[in-house]
Amino acid sequence: MNDPPREFLRTDFGHEVYDGWYLEQGSYNFEAPEFVERHFPFYEKALQLSKSDNILEAGCGIGSYAREFARRDYHVVGMDLSPNFLSEAEKITQRENLEIEFILGDYNEMNFEERFNVIFFEGSFFYQSKEGLISLLKRIHKALTPNGRMYFVHSNPSIKKKQFPVDNLSEIKKNVFVLQRGAYDESNNVERCAWLKIDLETHKHYKCDFSVMHLPPDEVKNCLMKAGFKDLHFYKKRRLEDFDPENDKGFSVVAKK
Ligand SMILES: C[S@@+](CC[C@H](N)C(=O)[O-])C[C@H]1O[C@@H](n2cnc3c(N)ncnc32)[C@H](O)[C@@H]1O
Known part of the structure; x- marks a missing residue:
């Protein structure tokens, strides 16, 4: 076998690694229909959903949640920055004879005015700084x-930091490896990760670096209030009970305008 090349190719948004890896391991990243369905009574109650609501699922991936909204007769639009995920979302949605508009875009650049009754993030709420x-x-x-x-799921940094360091090598198919490395910068509450895809057949390597901030719940609350949200509720993840900051790994937030 020839030696693999030494240079690494960086890709926009890490699509080669991120999308490829996730699409091949769909059951790992995208929730199974039973999981999605199980939490809908929580969303419907916590968000006081009505069938006339216009819903945006931000970071919809392959559209697992958007489709469940559509099956339940809600009007939903899905947005994601990955064209690969969206083309998969469109295929599955057509197969199911459902109608969903999918928008390719970065939710950090959304520029709608009073267009949605509900903006929903599930496993897709990421930011790199408090200002962001x-x-x-x-x-x-x-x-x-x-x-x-609005609705999102958020991690609890006091528990999250215990998952680090991460050092994990997996063979996603024969001769294709993904190395995931991650460290937690405690002073800034930032998770810093590097993913490397090593393909011994094509000899192409891809590297994707990313960092995600995990602010403590009281700071998340301050940011929500600064942005103008008034009525905030911090639940246990996808459950109608109150969040316990000492013991819960994460929380679900419903914030009203
Ligand atoms: C872990 S997946 C979850 C997908 C989906 N919500 C689900 O649970 O099946 C995170 C998704 O967020 C998308 N995403 C991340 N940052 C985004 C951004 N700034 N704008 C739009 N989509 C984003 C990713 O492309 C990915 O599809």
């Missing part, structure tokens, strides 16, 4: 109608 979070929340606030609600 406030700017995203302001855009969401502007995009919501006067009675609008």
Whole structure:
């Protein structure tokens, strides 16, 4: 076998690694239909959903949640920055004879005005800085109608940091390896990760670096209020009970305009 090349190719948004890896391991990343369905009674109650609501699923991936909204007769639009995920989402949605509009875009750049009653993130709410979070929340606030609600799942940094360091090598198919490395920068509450795809057949290597911030719940609350949200509720993840900051790995937030 020839030696693999030494240079690494960096890809925009890490699509080669991220999308390829996830699409091949779909059951790992995208929730199974039973999982999605199981949590809908929670979303419907916590978000006080009505069939006339216009819903945006931000970071919809292959559309697992968007399709469940559509099956339940809600009007939903899915947005994602990955063309690969969206083309998969469109294929599956057509196969199921459902109608969903999918938009290719970065939710950090959304520029809607009072267009949605609900903006929903499930496993897709990411930010790199406090300023970035406030700017995203302001855009969401502007995009919501006067009675609008937003929903996202967030990690609890005091528990999250215990998962690090990460050092994991997996063979996603014969002779194709993904190396995931991650460290937690505790002073800034930032998770820094590097993923490397090593293909011994094509001898192409891809590297994708990313960092995600995990602010503590009281800071998330301050940012929501700074962006103009008034009525906030921090639940246990996908459950109608209150979040316990000492013991819960994460929380579900419903914030009203
Ligand atoms: C872990 S997946 C979850 C997908 C989907 N919500 C689900 O649970 O099946 C995260 C998704 O968020 C998308 N995403 C991440 N950052 C984004 C951004 N800034 N704008 C739009 N989509 C984004 C990714 O492309 C990916 O599809």
